[in-house]
Amino acid sequence: MDFFRRYKRDKVGIVFGALLVLLYAVALTAHWITPADPMAVNLREVFSPPSSAHWLGTDQFGRDVLSRVILATQVTVRVTSAACLFAVLTGVPIGMFVGYRGGWVEAIAMRLTDMLLIFPIIMLAIVIVVVAGPTETGVVVALGLAQAPTFIRIARGVTLAAKEELYVEAAIAAGSGWPHILVRHIWPNISTPIIVQATLTLPVFVLNASALSYLGLGVQPPTPEWGQMLNEAKDHLITSPYLIVGPAAALVVFVLSANLVGDVVQETLNPKLKKRK
């Protein structure tokens, strides 16, 4: 609760936090609030420019772009939340185990992690998509696995640092075994940095998910996705440039809000950082 009190001090945090909440609300209620059926093909009304009937116009199949942008919000939220969860659930246990175990297991695991970290996320994701297949599930697995090394690193770092804390030593001096230390001292320390990292990585997930879809390796038509909509819009850039407005704006606003909220969350949970900013 202290968190919200301190978060509220930041004006930027409030504005973009509200925006992000709004986007999530749109995602959750997408099926009820779309002005038209986002999938309904209407070949008599293709490429109609923005109008009072279709605020963002219609696409090559006469589908309402605004409705598709709204539904795409839901798709993005679904995909990125799942991928984020996937990355945390694979990365954190591995990182904690490796950090706690130490020795050659740690040395080898971290070498491998470091090796994976030199590849950009999008590359790892593309390679995983080759195996997992260009579907929504494929994107979730690809982005989740590609991002997992980051969480391995952090979980291991925090575990190592916690192991060195003197209060852990005090617990050992009192006769404590590892279960008590993991539950009582290490886990509470690990949750904050993981939450921070997850918020900071959220925009990365969004960017990469849409990039995969833009390349045709992600969410497949007819399900709308911002990147995929932009890919389709590109073919009609000369005749119907307005097609890019909706998905591009939604994407940028989402990523911007997520980024700023991530920064503010980090500062709030970690006040020392504020001084440097």
Add this chain to the structure above:
Amino acid sequence: MGAAEPLIEVKDLKVHFHTEDGVARAVDGVDFAIAPERTLGVVGESGCGKSVTARAVMGLIDAPGRIVQGEILLRRQSQVVDISKLDPRGREIRGIRGNEIAMIFQEPMTSLNPVFKIGDQIVEAILLHDRIGRREARERAVDLLAAVGIPLPRQRFEQFPHQLSGGMRQRAMIAMAMSCNPRLLIADEPTTALDVTIQAQVMDLMNALRRDFNTAIMFITHDLGVIAGMADDVVVMYLGRIVESAPVREIFHHPKHPYTRGLMGSIPSLADWGARRLTAIEGVVPSPFAERQGCGFAPRCPHAMEICRTRDPGLEDVAPGHAAACFLHRAAP
């Protein structure tokens, strides 16, 4: 204090830090003067404002800190400069820093730039102020390294800070500080991070340099033992103010302020054989954000009187050359 014409004179200096949590009055009305060739020891616990005072004299107060009041007068042959009024990034203060006033710091591990050679860092200090050739500056740097007792100075010149031990690095810092023959050397806890045998070496070196270079020193420390071995005059700081000031013998043999007495009672001494109990000062140092009411030490003072909680005692003479900020030593007001 001492000679008639002080080298530097600080008058009613106030440095405040404006932070999110309020205004920290780090230095809150400090007066002192340092005469040429004298060593002033500034002693106090962490947070008493001693380091901030030193930085103010160097013109090194950075945001969110600000000098809100007072003067820092540096006396030259013909004129007097007020350092507190100079632009902290301007040309004039840069001509003073490192040239007329030099400074060494607590952490020899982090105060030298890790990516440049020791020698080059000293040469840089020389060339910033003296119009001499690079080769001449190099020679002077090597001489300085030798003068501060660094063996094989020519080889050390070519080395990086990480290749030197803590004591050697502090010597190199001192060499750099002395490179332009400053009239005042500010030493901010220069021996605190060092082991006791290395501390003894560095103190010995500083005492020798003081004789050879005729430099005045402002020596900041929390260690009364170090002060006793280094200083001619001593000021004791508490909560951003000077509570007592006197020549070194006077203050150690006849401390007047209860805080000074408390400090001296707090430390066990090697010279002491009786199994006496330490006379600890009760309580904790108050927050610098708190509004001051009366004497800052009153809440912890065993002798506090009614007047101490309401009125500020101010620093007044209690004996010739000996001032204390305490109502105990006043005639009834």
Add this chain to the structure above:
Amino acid sequence: MIRLIVGRLLFMVPAALLIITFLFALFHLIPGDPAVMLAGDNAPRSVVDGIREAYGFDQPLHIQYGRYMAKVLQGDLGISNYTRDPVVNSVIPRIINTAQLAFLSMLFAMVVSLLLGCVSAMYWNRPLDKIVTIVSLLGICTPVFVTGLLAIYFFSIYLDWLPISGMSSWRHFILPVITLGAFQAAVLTRMVRSCMVDALGKDYITTARAKGAPELLVVFKHALRNALLPIVTLFGLGLGHTLGGSVVTETIFNWPGLGRLMVNSILTRDLPITQGSIFFFAMIFILVNLIVDLVYAWVDPRIRYD
């Protein structure tokens, strides 16, 4: 230093073997008959059988692995399902195209981010810093394909100044390089700034100021030289990300590079080409990483002199 170089070079060997192992694993990770995947969906039965024979897909796993490893080590990554050319022949020229795009973009990003990052740190928390911070934030929130589409629409369609796609003249380079470089510049500016702010808070900066060093010397000699250590690493990662971003950029501008080749091969299920591009991309990343490590060691006297 020489031991470090040799050590790092030796590290490439297991890394390469690991990658080849992964490429081999692809045959069995992807659902379907690996021989059919190599031959292409419409290949005649005899071709499929020939491939099955050559790769030993009817043999136990370790023999398949051995044969595949031997083939790759001889420089044989198979032949494309469509063009029937050896993979290596179609991949190598594409690498050069991608390298041109990536290095020019990275150069652009490095220059811009160093300049803006330093200036921003120097005027920390003042209006200029805030402007730079906001612009770079917008930059990192705008994906390459959005910037790219906007740039094409504005410069190529609306103003008709620059070509939309291809790489036949220097004018073709401008939009892709700036599109890709701008995103990296935004990311790196933020990081350079924070490295510089960090460095400017160190004790040795106070020492430099206490010497009487002018602010420009403090920032551009004392702080930048130290900030360079993390910045070298960041630029290395940045180069990696630029290569990653080139996949998208190449698709936008129809750039005949390795990235587009890889994506197309995945979309057309041309497995040998996919394997080939993954292999070369991986080797490029490892090489870049190696160079970064060496530059880092060269910049940091604590490594150089130990």
Add this chain to the structure above:
Amino acid sequence: MSTEELLLDVRALRKYFPVRKGLLQRTVAQVKAVDGVDLAVRTGETLGLVGESGCGKTTTGRAILRLTEPTSGEILYRGRDSTGDPDQAMTDVVTATPEQMKLLRRDMQIIFQDPYSSLNPRMTVAEIVAEPLQIQGLMTRSEREARAVELLGAVGLSPDHARRYPHEFSGGQRQRIGIARALALRPKLVVADEPVSALDVSIQAQVINLLQDLQEQFGLTYLFIAHDLSVVKHISNRVAVMYLGKIVELAGTRELFGNPKHPYTEALMSAVPVADPDFKVERILLEGDVPSPVNPPSGCHFHPRCRYAKDICKVEVPAYRAVGQDHFASCHRADELSLYGLKSS
């Protein structure tokens, strides 16, 4: 000295830290942090262990509590054996089974130097102080809480501090909390690892006085580790001086300071600044720095810095031997040298 009064008898204790490199974590060197320490702690005394940074004093303390596994040696503790009986036999801490160890830990506790990292910021003060009891499975929850409040009183904090979090306290108060935690199991031996060196001067005195009071109240035995010679002299009955992983001298406090037998002790004493401008000592300045414990000098580790060193010191390791009544030193020339001590008044 009769063996009955010994609480702890450390024999030939060694702790080497391997320096590992590479993927295979090959050991390329050994840091000989503790290199053959013999130390006997008597019931009810305060034994000071003093030395400069890197001499191995902290590692010695941690190894005694098996917070770091000793490389070799014996740590004999008089206390309960595995069945929990207060047996008169000595138990070897080094070879104790986990069950024995858990019981032994009730008797041996530690106070840390850093009052910030030693308290978990997410636990209340009461939880912190009661944690050892919880770990040992002693008492009920409410009994533990009552004990915590009682302990807070004993260290000079008030009961309403119990529900607060560590960040609300100053360094000195936090150190008191750490002391209360160390006393929760009613230990016999407390290893105090630089307990006052992170504190301000005026707070140091409070904590030193508190430690002395608690010793009397609870009948504690202290192994007091510090780098500050004045503090060690003030609080200890006997003092051991460490240099590069070895104890170079051990004697009663008066004897050690008045009549040192090892040149390092002499130099260390003369280096300590005394808060009296008229207190003049002959300054014996040691040359150079402490050598690396990875590669200590041959013979007597101290010989390169010793102004009395002779040829034998370079080749032969001096024996750690009795040089007087209850006075031990490891110096070839201990009997012939007349070293400068502090005059007792």
